[in-house]
Amino acid sequence: MLKIDRIQLREINLPLAHPFETSFGLTTGRRILLIEIEAEGLTAWGECVAGEHPYFSDEMIDTAWTITEMELAPRLLGVEIKGGGSVPGLLKQVRGHRMAKAALENAVWDLESQLQEIPLGRLLGGTREVIPCGVSIGIQPSPEHLMEKIATELDAGYQRIKLKCKPGWDVTIFDEVRKRWPEILLSCDANSAYRMKDLDHIAAWDQYKLLMIEQPLWYDDFYFHSMLQKRIETAICLDESIRNRRDALAAIDMESCRIINIKVGRVGGFSEAIAIHNATEERGIPVWCGGMLETGIGRAHNIALSSLPNFSLPGDVSASSRYWTEDIIELAVTVSKAGEIVVPTTPGSGFVVQRDRIEALTVRRATLAARVAVAV
Numbered sequence: 275m276l277k278i279d280r281i282q283l284r285e286i287n288l289p290l291a292h293p294f295e296t297s298f299g300l301t302t303g304r305r306i307l308l309i310e311i312e313a314e315g316l317t318a319w320g321e322c323v324a325g326e327h328p329y330f331s332d333e334m335i336d337t338a339w340t341i342t343e344m345e346l347a348p349r350l351l352g353v354e355i356k357g358g359g360s361v362p363g364l365l366k367q368v369r370g371h372r373m374a375k376a377a378l379e380n381a382v383w384d385l386e387s388q389l390q391e392i393p394l395g396r397l398l399g400g401t402r403e404v405i406p407c408g409v410s411i412g413i414q415p416s417p418e419h420l421m422e423k424i425a426t427e428l429d430a431g432y433q434r435i436k437l438k439c440k441p442g443w444d445v446t447i448f449d450e451v452r453k454r455w456p457e458i459l460l461s462c463d464a465n466s467a468y469r470m471k472d473l474d475h476i477a478a479w480d481q482y483k484l485l486m487i488e489q490p491l492w493y494d495d496f497y498f499h500s501m502l503q504k505r506i507e508t509a510i511c512l513d514e515s516i517r518n519r520r521d522a523l524a525a526i527d528m529e530s531c532r533i534i535n536i537k538v539g540r541v542g543g544f545s546e547a548i549a550i551h552n553a554t555e556e557r558g559i560p561v562w563c564g565g566m567l568e569t570g571i572g573r574a575h576n577i578a579l580s581s582l583p584n585f586s587l588p589g590d591v592s593a594s595s596r597y598w599t600e601d602i603i604e605l606a607v608t609v610s611k612a613g614e615i616v617v618p619t620t621p622g623s624g625f626v627v628q629r630d631r632i633e634a635l636t637v638r639r640a641t642l643a644a645r646v647a648v649a650v
């Protein structure tokens with residue numbers, strides 16, 4: 275049992291070390307909502323993965339801020355909470371806003387793991403000592419830039435290369451990459467850039483032996499993805515469409531995909547991520563952990579989640595230095611030459627949050643405290 279005394283919201287602004295371009299837009303820096311909770315004399319952090327604009331999903335940092343301050347945080351303050359697993363029940367009256375909910379819930383799991391003095395990954399049900407890592411490479415100014423980036427990441431040891439793609443940045447790129455690297459694990463992510471008129475075009479990608487094609491069609495679709503999956507050999511992986519366990523079950527049942535990307539923010543927190551993990555494991559559908567350009571706080575939580583057994587494919591969880599010149603945790607996340615991250619074995623997330631650095635980066639703040647009974 276734990277009781278949260280205080281919840282702090284902070285917005286930090288952090289420039290990306292390298293701009294990141296997807297079919298939905300270009301990101302050069304991030305505005306990030308961080309949550310800090312205080313309970314039982316301990317503090318824990320959560321990171322909200324909502325972007326500056328609602329281009330990936332319908333959430334954005336400002337909606338997450340408002341819903342957290344007005345609706346979510348007050349529901350967690352001053353009440354007895356068993357642990358992270360009971361947070362969804364406390365927040366369920368509020369519909370949607372999964373990324374905002376996840377930041378709070380994950381902070382509670384983090385605090386619970388500190389309280390129990392066990393590693394966060396173990397508390398979530400993780401069994402892996404190391405996790406396999408891939409990279410997501412954004413759309414580049416030219417094919418030459420892309421080839422150079424891929425060479426660098428393969429050299430660093432990453433086990434899988436994911437290429438962001440869109441009409442005009444697909445076949446010619448796959449062709450060139452496959453000619454140079456015929457054997458590597460290669461996948462692509464369209465972030466919903468294609469439509470049914472592109473079916474034949476996408477079917478022709480089978481020759482490139484991609485490990486998967488991530489979210490080619492609409493961000494909220496299952497049906498048309500199932501039609502596409504019937505027409506192609508390459509596995510479809512759903513990201514945006516999967517909001518919860520029911521979605522995962524529907525997608526598997528309809529054969530809309532053969533692989534699922536689990537992002538803990540997108541599904542509303544560790545509880546739902548674990549539920550999807552368990553349901554997919556039971557049905558023989560492999561999963562991997564997606565990324566949302568997180569700071570070390572969210573990254574540490576992704577590492578803990580990735581230690582669960584059915585996270586069998588390399589995730590988009592990579593080194594801090596690919597995103598930030600200086601991370602807000604110590605030590606920064608590093609990846610070995612074998613393309614692996616070691617799962618921490620110390621209590622909590624296993625990383626130390628740099629509060630001083632966060633203070634310096636903070637542009638906005640709100641503090642909510644539990645009402646204390648005053649004796650008179």
Ligand code: OSB
Pocket residue numbers: 330409410463465513564565566567568590591592
């Ligand atoms: O679709 O997986 C995605 C980044 C921002 C929004 C959506 C996506 C991504 C990535 C990058 O692919 C993953 C990462 O390196 O954090």
Ligand code: MG
Pocket residue numbers: 463465488489513514535564
């Ligand atoms: Mg994706």
